[in-house]
Amino acid sequence: MRRFLIRFVFLLTALFGLSLAPFVYTHVVLPWTEAIAALGTAAAGLLDPDVMAAGKRIISRETGFSVSIEPGCNGLEPMLLLAAAMLAYPAAWRHRLIGFLSGVGFIQAANLARILTLYYLGQWSPLLFEWAHLYVWPALIVLDAVVVFLVWLRLTPPRHGPHAAG
Amino acid sequence: MIPPPVSLAGLVLRVLLWLPLCYALWYPAAPVLLLPAVLMSQGALHALLPGIVDHMQIGADGLRIFTTLSSAPGGHYGFTLDARSYGYGMALLAALVLATPAPRRWADLLLGLGLLQPFIAWGLVFAVLRALLAGHAEQLLPDPGARRLWTEGVQLGARLGLLAFAPLAPVLIWAGLQHRTLSRILSGGSPAT
Numbered sequence: 042m043r044r045f046l047i048r049f050v051f052l053l054t055a056l057f058g059l060s061l062a063p064f065v066y067t068h069v070v071l072p073w074t075e076a077i078a079a080l081g082t083a084a085a086g087l088l089d090p091d092v093m094a095a096g097k098r099i100i101s102r103e104t105g106f107s108v109s110i111e112p113g114c115n116g117l118e119p120m121l122l123l124a125a126a127m128l129a130y131p132a133a134w135r136h137r138l139i140g141f142l143s144g145v146g147f148i149q150a151a152n153l154a155r156i157l158t159l160y161y162l163g164q165w166s167p168l169l170f171e172w173a174h175l176y177v178w179p180a181l182i183v184l185d186a187v188v189v190f191l192v193w194l195r196l197t198p199p200r201h202g203p204h205a206a207g
Numbered sequence: 208m209i210p211p212p213v214s215l216a217g218l219v220l221r222v223l224l225w226l227p228l229c230y231a232l233w234y235p236a237a238p239v240l241l242l243p244a245v246l247m248s249q250g251a252l253h254a255l256l257p258g259i260v261d262h263m264q265i266g267a268d269g270l271r272i273f274t275t276l277s278s279a280p281g282g283h284y285g286f287t288l289d290a291r292s293y294g295y296g297m298a299l300l301a302a303l304v305l306a307t308p309a310p311r312r313w314a315d316l317l318l319g320l321g322l323l324q325p326f327i328a329w330g331l332v333f334a335v336l337r338a339l340l341a342g343h344a345e346q347l348l349p350d351p352g353a354r355r356l357w358t359e360g361v362q363l364g365a366r367l368g369l370l371a372f373a374p375l376a377p378v379l380i381w382a383g384l385q386h387r388t389l390s391r392i393l394s395g396g397s398p399a400t
Contacts, residue, residue, distance in 0.1 A: 042386045050379065057371050061363050113370050122375055176230065176295040183374040184226075184299070188219050194393055195215055 045129050053125035060121060070112055077149070078110035081156040088157070099160050106164045108156070116152035119186035120145055126190045132197045140193040144186065151185040213308055218392055221306035226298070229305070233298035234291070238265045240320065241294045245270060247328035252335055259347065260335065265290060272335055276343050286338055293330035293373050296323060300377035307381070309388035319380045326376040330368030336361045 082094030093100045100107040123144045155178045163170040252260040261273045270290035278284035348354040
């Protein structure tokens, strides 16, 4: 377990550092954020004809209220957490890949729920919007990644026997 | 005494039950709980920018920063930060630790909250630096080269504090403190190795 934690912290630091590098930030993080914003606006538009999309903003035609999807609202950090944890654990690459892709699906599903709930909460109660935006959803998204990892860990046979990560 | 093991689903359910209670207790208590991080960040800012940050005061409405920079004739520049947005991980950590059926949970919680303080302080320091550079960059750093370098470094540090440390540090601390119980839960309840 100690070895796993050391490898995990090292990989997480490396992946996060890489995501902050100007080239990666411009060519990967920003386009990824725009794609998530497009997904969010498309999903909101499907559910509600009152919704209008403008770039990375979701706007209510009726109230004029809008939310903008920025870096930090793109689910990237929990994805890095998941990637670091799965790479640190001694599993087969096939299991890692399947686990990561499934995890990205779960994380982005929760992220989409975050975007949509914030859009509606913001129109209903600015106070609840602030609470959900700043304090609750960031924790829930990370928790989502943790649960995905723990379930994956439970389902994945370790590459070098049952106590390889310990 | 080792508490009875729970399943993974049970653990998740317990975390989700603890979380609202932890948030409800954390929000009003945040000014007190964040005090060590505020003191650490004040010390770091005094060391980084001697004589610029006069003092910092945490209250129910946020963290107020008083500087020696001039903003109006006879006045000094000051601003307020939402310190809670760097410290919500305390509620998450509390929910994770209290939901995990480990021995000495309350001691782990106290230790965990202590370990979290430097990560929160990091976020606060860079948030203050970002705010100072946004309004007074030329006054603080007359050299354009140093100004550019500092601005980029502070942006990176601020992003790291808000996007990485705030949500991820509680999870890392929890996993580190309660790894034996976590191993037991993941192995289906057999004794930890």
